[in-house]
Amino acid sequence: MTFNLVGPFYPLRGGIAQYLGVLGQKLLAKGHRVRVLAFRKQFPRFLFPGQTQLESSQEYIHLDSEAVFVPWNPYSWYLTFKKAKAGNAQALIFKYWMPFFAPGYAAVCALVHWFTDIRIIFILDNVIPHEKRPGDRLFTRLAFRWVDGFIAQSDVVRQDLFTWFPEAKERAVVCVPHPIYDTYTGAEMSRAEAREKLGRPKAEKLLLFFGLVRHYKGLDILLEAMPEVIRSMDDVHLIVAGEFYEPEQEFLQRIKRLGIAEQVTLVNKYIPNEEVSRYFRAADVLVLPYRSATQSGVIQVAHFFELPVISTRVGGLPEVVREGETGFLVEPENPLLLAQAIRNYFEYSNREALRLGLEAAKVQYSWDPMIKVIEEMAIP
Numbered sequence: 001m002t003f004n005l006v007g008p009f010y011p012l013r014g015g016i017a018q019y020l021g022v023l024g025q026k027l028l029a030k031g032h033r034v035r036v037l038a039f040r041k042q043f044p045r046f047l048f049p050g051q052t053q054l055e056s057s058q059e060y061i062h063l064d065s066e067a068v069f070v071p072w073n074p075y076s077w078y079l080t081f082k083k084a085k086a087g088n089a090q091a092l093i094f095k096y097w098m099p100f101f102a103p104g105y106a107a108v109c110a111l112v113h114w115f116t117d118i119r120i121i122f123i124l125d126n127v128i129p130h131e132k133r134p135g136d137r138l139f140t141r142l143a144f145r146w147v148d149g150f151i152a153q154s155d156v157v158r159q160d161l162f163t164w165f166p167e168a169k170e171r172a173v174v175c176v177p178h179p180i181y182d183t184y185t186g187a188e189m190s191r192a193e194a195r196e197k198l199g200r201p202k203a204e205k206l207l208l209f210f211g212l213v214r215h216y217k218g219l220d221i222l223l224e225a226m227p228e229v230i231r232s233m234d235d236v237h238l239i240v241a242g243e244f245y246e247p248e249q250e251f252l253q254r255i256k257r258l259g260i261a262e263q264v265t266l267v268n269k270y271i272p273n274e275e276v277s278r279y280f281r282a283a284d285v286l287v288l289p290y291r292s293a294t295q296s297g298v299i300q301v302a303h304f305f306e307l308p309v310i311s312t313r314v315g316g317l318p319e320v321v322r323e324g325e326t327g328f329l330v331e332p333e334n335p336l337l338l339a340q341a342i343r344n345y346f347e348y349s350n351r352e353a354l355r356l357g358l359e360a361a362k363v364q365y366s367w368d369p370m371i372k373v374i375e376e377m378a379i380p
Contacts, residue, residue: 001378002033004084004118006069006108007095009038010060013270015297016095016125021061022183023093026367027374028063035087036065037080043100044072049245050212050270057272059185069104077104081111084118091378092118097125099136102143109146121377123151125178126294127160130216137164147171149377151370153178154295154316172377177320179367180300186277187305194281198239205236205346208283208307210271211298213244218289218312219251221335225289226260228339233346238287241267241279280305285345291332293317303365306358308349310341320365324350325357 005024008017024034068083070076084092092112094105112118122144129136144150144165149172152158158175161168192202200206207229213219219240229236244251248268255261271279280286286302286309293315300320302309309327311317321327328349330341 001091001375002035002087002089003027003374003378004087004089004092005034005036005095006080006092006105007036007039008042009036009063009065009067012039012042013057014042016097018061018181018273019297020095021063022179022181022367023370024063025061025183026371030371030375034063035089036063037069037083037092038065038067039069039071040067040076041070050243057274059273061183069108071101071104074104074107077107078111080104080108081115084108084112085116089118091121091374093121093123093374095125096122096127096143098129099133099139099143102139106139106142106145109143113146117380119148119378119380120146121149121151121374122147123153124157124161125153127152127157127164128294130214130292141165144168149173151176151373151377154319156316156319157294160294174373174377176370176373177365178295178297178300179370180304180362180365181297182304182362183273184277184301184304185274186281189277189281191281194278197278198282200237200239200282201235203235205233206283207236207238207342208279208286209238209240209242209288210279210286210301211242212270213240213242213246213248213251213268215246216291216293218291218333220254221289221291221333221338222287223251223254223258223260223264225335225339225342226263227258228336229342230260230263232339232343236263238264239267239279239283240264241271243270244268276301277305280307283307285310285327285342287338287342288312288317289332289338290314290317295320300365303358303361306355306362308345308354308358310338310345312338320361322357322361324353326354326361 288311295316311321312332313329
C-alpha cells in the first residue's frame with residue numbers, strides 16, 4: 001500500500017515528529033510506500049513557548065517528505081490536498097493532539113473526502129486537550145467530521161472521543177496503546193558508562209523526570225516530595241531533563257526554599273536523540289507526577305530501556321504502568337504519597353518481577369498491532 005502521513009516532521013522537532021518517523025520506518029519495513037506531507041511550520045513564533053522549533057539532533061529518521069502544511073495558511077491546506085491526491089495513496093494518516101491544528105486538518109479532510117477515494121485515518125494522542133481554550137470542542141468536532149477511522153492510543157482517549165464526537169460510534173474506532181520508541185542509539189550503554197557521561201556517581205539512587213516541563217506534568221509536586229525522599233534515603237538525586245515551558249525561575253526558587261539544591265539537577269534544554277540513552281540508562285527509575293494525562297510517549301521510551309516507572313494514577317497511564325510489573329502507581333497531587341512510593345521502590349520492590357515485566361512490555365507494545373490496524377483501516 002501507499003500511505004501519506006500528515007504532521008510535524010524533521011527538521012521540526014518533538015515527540016510527534018519522532019513518532020511519524022518511527023511509524024514511517026515501520027510501514028516501510030512491512031513493504032509499504034510512505035511519504036510525509038510535513039508541516040512547513042508548526043506554531044507562530046509568538047505562540048511557541050520554547051527556544052526553537054527546529055531539531056538539534058544529529059540522529060534522526062530519513063523519510064521521503066515534503067514540507068507543505070501550515071496550520072494557519074488556507075492555501076497550504078489546499079496544497080496538502082493536491083499532494084495527497086497526486087500521490088495515489090490508499091490512506092492519509094494524521095496525528096491529532098490539539099485543536100489548534102483542527103481547522104487546517106478539517107479542510108484537507110473535506111477536500112480528500114469529496115474528491116478522492118483515499119481513506120482518512122486519525123491517530124489520537126489526545127481528544128480533550130490538557131490546556132483547555134474556548135472553541136476546543138467545536139474545532140475538534142470539525143476536524144473529525146470526515147474521518148473514516150480513529151486509532152485511540154488509550155482507552156481514556158477512546159472514551160473522550162465518544163464524549164466529544166459521539167458520531168465516532170458509527171465509524172471504525174480501535175484502541176491501540178502507544179508503541180515503544182525503539183530507535184535510540186546507545187541502548188547497549190551500561191549504567192556506569194551512562195552515569196560517567198552525566199557526571200553522576202555510580203552508587204547513588206538516581207531519579208529521572210524527562211520531557212518538556214509543563215504544569216500538567218507536575219514537576220512541582222515531585223520537588224515538594226524530595227525533602228521527604230531525602231530524609232528517608234541516603235545518596236538520592238533527581239535529574240530533570242527537558243526544556244521548561246514554565247518559568248524556570250519559579251522552580252529554582254522552590255528548590256532553594258525546600259533546601260534540595262544539592263540533590264536536584266535541572267537540564268533545561270530539549271534533549272537531542274543521541275543523548276536520550278544516557279539519561280534512561282543512568283537512571284534507577286522514571287518518575288511521572290502528572291496531574292492529568294491521556295497516554296505517555298515517555299513511558300514507552302522507558303519500556304524500551306527497561307526502566308521502571310513511578311507514575312500517578314491519572315488518565316491512561318494505569319493502562320500501561322502495571323503495578324509491581326513495570327512500575328508503581330500513586331494518587332496524584334500528593335507529595336507524601338509520591339515520596340513513599342519512591343522509597344518503597346528502592347527498599348521493597350521485586351527487581352526480578354520488574355525485569356520480567358519490562359521485557360514483556362517491550363514485546364506487548366511493539367509496532368505490529370498499530371501497523372495491522374492501519375492496514376485494515378486503509379481497505380474500504
